[in-house]
Amino acid sequence: xxxxxxxxxxxxxxxxxxxxxxxxxxxxxxxxxxxxxxxxxxxxxxxxxxxxxxxxxxxxxxxxxxxxxxxxxxxxxxxxxxxxxxxxxxxxxxxxxxxxxxxxxxxxxxxxxxxxxxxxxxxxxxxxxxxxxxxxxxxxxxxxxxxxxxxxxxxxxxxxxxxxxxxxxxxxxxxxxxxxxxxxxxxxxxxxxxxxxxxxxxxxxxxxxxxxxxxxxxxxxxxxxxxxxxxxxxxxxxxxxxxxxxxxxxxxxxxxxxxxxxxxxxxxxxxxxxxxxxxxxxxxxxxxxxxxxxxxxxxxxxxxxxxxxxxxxxxxxxxxxxxxxxxxxxxxxx
Amino acid sequence: xxxxxxxxxxxxxxxxxxxxxxxxxxxxxxxxxxxxxxxxxxxxxxxxxxxxxxxxxxxxxxxxxxxxxxxxxxxxxxxxxxxxxxxxxxxxxxxxxxxxxxxxxxxxxxxxxxxxxxxxxxxxxxxxxxxxxxxxxxxxxxxxxxxxxxxxxxxxxxxxxxxxxxxxxxxxxxxxxxxxxxxxxxxxxxxxxxxxxxxxxxxxxxxxxxxxxxxxxxxxxxxxxxxxxxxxxxxxxxxxxxxxxxxxxxxxxxxxxxxxxxxxxxxxxxxxxxxxxxxxxxxxxxxxxxxxxxxxxxxxxxxxxxxxxxxxxxxxxxxxxxxxxxxxxxxx
Numbered sequence: 001x002x003x004x005x006x007x008x009x010x011x012x013x014x015x016x017x018x019x020x021x022x023x024x025x026x027x028x029x030x031x032x033x034x035x036x037x038x039x040x041x042x043x044x045x046x047x048x049x050x051x052x053x054x055x056x057x058x059x060x061x062x063x064x065x066x067x068x069x070x071x072x073x074x075x076x077x078x079x080x081x082x083x084x085x086x087x088x089x090x091x092x093x094x095x096x097x098x099x100x101x102x103x104x105x106x107x108x109x110x111x112x113x114x115x116x117x118x119x120x121x122x123x124x125x126x127x128x129x130x131x132x133x134x135x136x137x138x139x140x141x142x143x144x145x146x147x148x149x150x151x152x153x154x155x156x157x158x159x160x161x162x163x164x165x166x167x168x169x170x171x172x173x174x175x176x177x178x179x180x181x182x183x184x185x186x187x188x189x190x191x192x193x194x195x196x197x198x199x200x201x202x203x204x205x206x207x208x209x210x211x212x213x214x215x216x217x218x219x220x221x222x223x224x225x226x227x228x229x230x231x232x233x234x235x236x237x238x239x240x241x242x243x244x245x246x247x248x249x250x251x252x253x254x255x256x257x258x259x260x261x262x263x264x265x266x267x268x269x270x271x272x273x274x275x276x277x278x279x280x281x282x283x284x285x286x287x288x289x290x291x292x293x294x295x296x297x298x299x300x301x302x303x304x305x306x307x308x309x310x311x312x313x314x315x316x317x318x319x320x321x322x323x324x325x326x327x328x329x330x331x332x333x334x
Numbered sequence: 335x336x337x338x339x340x341x342x343x344x345x346x347x348x349x350x351x352x353x354x355x356x357x358x359x360x361x362x363x364x365x366x367x368x369x370x371x372x373x374x375x376x377x378x379x380x381x382x383x384x385x386x387x388x389x390x391x392x393x394x395x396x397x398x399x400x401x402x403x404x405x406x407x408x409x410x411x412x413x414x415x416x417x418x419x420x421x422x423x424x425x426x427x428x429x430x431x432x433x434x435x436x437x438x439x440x441x442x443x444x445x446x447x448x449x450x451x452x453x454x455x456x457x458x459x460x461x462x463x464x465x466x467x468x469x470x471x472x473x474x475x476x477x478x479x480x481x482x483x484x485x486x487x488x489x490x491x492x493x494x495x496x497x498x499x500x501x502x503x504x505x506x507x508x509x510x511x512x513x514x515x516x517x518x519x520x521x522x523x524x525x526x527x528x529x530x531x532x533x534x535x536x537x538x539x540x541x542x543x544x545x546x547x548x549x550x551x552x553x554x555x556x557x558x559x560x561x562x563x564x565x566x567x568x569x570x571x572x573x574x575x576x577x578x579x580x581x582x583x584x585x586x587x588x589x590x591x592x593x594x595x596x597x598x599x600x601x602x603x604x605x606x607x608x609x610x611x612x613x614x615x616x617x618x619x620x621x622x623x624x625x626x627x628x629x630x631x632x633x634x635x636x637x638x639x640x641x642x643x644x645x646x647x648x649x650x651x652x653x654x655x656x657x658x659x660x661x662x663x664x665x666x
Contacts, residue, residue: 146344150351152592153641155599158617158633165621166362186592240596243483247603250485253621269489283493287486295481302477 047303053296060108072102072259092281095271100264100285107260110172111242111293117176118183118241123234126187127226131218133188134195145192151185157244161253168255175254179244180237187233194229198222228304235301239294246290261286338649345645350409352637356630357408417634418627422619427631430616435635437507438601438612441528445535446597450590452536453543458579460544461551472544479541484600487534488607495530502530505609531608535597543586550582557581591647595640613639 042048063069070076076099084090091100133144160179169175198204204221212220223230248254249262256263268282411417417427456476460469496504508514509523554560555578563573602614609615613632620629 149344149644150348152595153348153644154352154355154637155595155640157599157602158614158636159599161602161617161621162359162629162633166359186595189592190589239481247483247485251603251606251618253618265489269493283489287489290483291481291486294483295478298477298481 044303046299050296050299050301050303053292054300057108057112057293057296060105061112064105064109069105070099070102072098072106076102091285094267094282095279100282103259103264104261104285104289107264110260111245113172114176114179114245115238115241115293117173118180119176119234119238121177122180122183122187122237122240123230125184126191126233127223127230129184129188130191131195131222131226132214134192135199135214135218135222137199141192145189148185148188151182152189154182156180156182156240157247160244161248164248164254170255175245176241179241179248183237183240187237191226191229194226195222198225231304232301235297235304239297242290242293246286261289341645341648345641348641349638352634352641353409353412354405356634357405360626360630412634417631420620420625420628420631422623422625422628427627430628431613431631431635434611434613434616434632435639437610438598438605438614438636439639441531441535441604441610441612442594442597442601444528445532446539446590446594448532449536449539449543453540454547454579454583456540457544457547458551458574458582460548461555461582462574464548464552469548473548476541476545479538480545482538484535484538485603485607487537488531488604491530491534492607503527507611527610531604531610535600535604539593539597546586546589547582550585551578554578554581587647587651591644591651594643594647598636598640598643601636 076097078093078097085092089099089101091104093099094103129144129148133141133148159182163178163181167174167178169178199222201221204217207217207221245254245260246262246265249256249260250266250269252266254262265283265286268279268286271279271282415428417431419425420427420430423430456472460472463469491502492504496502503509503526507524507527508520509527512520512523514520560573560577563577568577600614601612602617604610605612605615606618613636617629617632617636620626620632
């Protein structure tokens with residue numbers, strides 16, 4: 001191992017500096033990766049709102065896990081109570097006497113797990129596929145592109161319906177993966193085109209000339225550039241997962257055991273045709289739950305752009321005095 | 335090999351792949367294909383041979399043949415546009431699909447165009463008046479509209495406008511009492527029936543299109559070539575359309591291509607809610623009635639429609655953005 005001195009140039013791409021012990025490094029890492037981004041994010045009203053909303057849903061999941069609110073069951077309350085009429089049942093009750101708030105809270109952990117699984121699967125596969133195919137090029141690229149083009153040409157929901165009937169998934173994690181089973185293809189393609197514009201940058205070429213291996217180049221040189229895009233798309237994938245899941249439960253084509261927002265929506269809608277506006281609280285509760293979560297996620301993604309935007313970040317270190325607010329850069333129109 | 339030629343060759347390959355997938359999925363369906371029907375027929379006292387003959391007529395699957403032979407039979411059937419017989423509707427699947435496909439294409443094309451045009455207009459106006467109240471209200475509304483899935487609009491419109499107020503019809507693609515044809519009455523009826531599905535499929539998309547159009551336009555507005563165009567004394571209108579709008583729309587074109595896939599898939603939910611007789615509606619009908627030939631036929635045709643749409647977009651992309659190179663990159 002070659003030690004770095006004043007005159008020598010160290011060609012090693014990773015050098016150990018003995019003067020910084022791990023405690024300092026940990027602290028520095030914390031400030032750089034957690035504290036400063038959090039500070040920047042918190043400065044943005046959109047991120048603030050988004051974060052508050054998402055934390056609210058996490059709290060709802062915790063409430064359910066610790067059993068702080070009653071579980072949903074039939075005839076636990078008077079039938080067809082409107083919202084905000086009886087404070088033991090704030091959101092009212094259903095036609096069979098189920099507490100609507102309990103219905104909503106009961107399904108939160110399920111939905112959150114599913115959303116997380118869907119988002120991680122879709123973006124994870126897309127990043128791997130997109131970076132490798134974009135960076136490697138040549139035959140690897142052709143093969144991967146052909147495969148993902150195939151998956152891209154299968155429309156999501158119909159495939160999920162057929163798979164749902166075939167596999168009958170009940171675990172939220174499996175369900176999340178099935179719902180986004182071919183989501184990676186389209187996302188991988190757009191990540192690939194982003195990588196194509198980075199792969200010939202001089203610093204990537206320098207790494208290549210030094211003989212750094214492909215995985216390391218992708219991880220250290222290419223991926224950091226893509227992180228904002230990837231995170232924003234993680235949120236889009238998560239949103240897609242909720243929308244798709246609720247839609248399919250609403251249609252009654254996915255197998256289900258417990259309760260969740262889609263099923264509640266389904267019952268409320270079918271009863272709503274009979275009861276008219278009297279059942280509106282029952283119909284609105286799951287809708288607000290879905291829309292709220294999606295809205296929180298989108299707001300969070302809008303703010304995330306700022307965390308990764310170097311022009312905004314330099315403001316903290318005082319290097320730049322005039323930083324205009326930058327527009328959110330996105331080509332995603334899903 | 336030429337890119338366009340290669341891309342064209344890939345279409346039959348993709349369709350073959352989809353057909354194979356469909357064939358495999360039919361085999362994987364719970365209890366294998368036609369278990370339900372087999373039980374029903376046996377209960378009616380049919381003997382095994384008769385049941386097999388009946389099932390063979392329903393789909394090109396002969397249970398006693400080997401798997402490769404069944405596969406080959408299935409493919410030949412697909413090429414001959416023979417997708418089997420629908421069990422619940424008692425009609426050839428291809429006939430059902432032939433009637434359903436135009437409605438689905440109509441809804442998807444009209445709503446996607448509307449969404450794109452309205453979104454681009456709104457987004458560029460927001461970018462033009464960046465920082466004003468109009469801009470912030472517009473962005474807020476866009477985010478709100480994006481957070482609401484299209485089927486929620488559908489349910490809301492249906493409950494309020496169709497069921498409660500009776501302003502719009504609750505099902506079907508056209509009034510049954512009016513004869514189909516190129517008459518004004520029929521066209522009005524079709525539009526009246528399609529209005530709610532199209533509107534609910536458009537609103538959410540307008541929000542996200544406007545947001546990305548706004549972001550892209552603001553970026554383009556800051557570029558030097560726009561400044562130069564101003565210095566050259568070009569008219570504002572020319573700058574707005576040729577210089578800013580064109581360059582802002584370009585990156586959204588690939589997104590649009592992906593979007594068509596999502597929207598084509600989304601018709602399943604939309605058409606089921608509005609009881610609109612398109613492909614998606616019959617797909618769900620097939621699922622609910624255990625009518626596998628119908629379900630798989632619809633699945634395959636929706637997929638083929640998407641394959642062709644993506645192909646079309648790929649082919650035109652080079653024309654729209656000449657900077658795109660279609661050649662291969664060097665391998666590292």
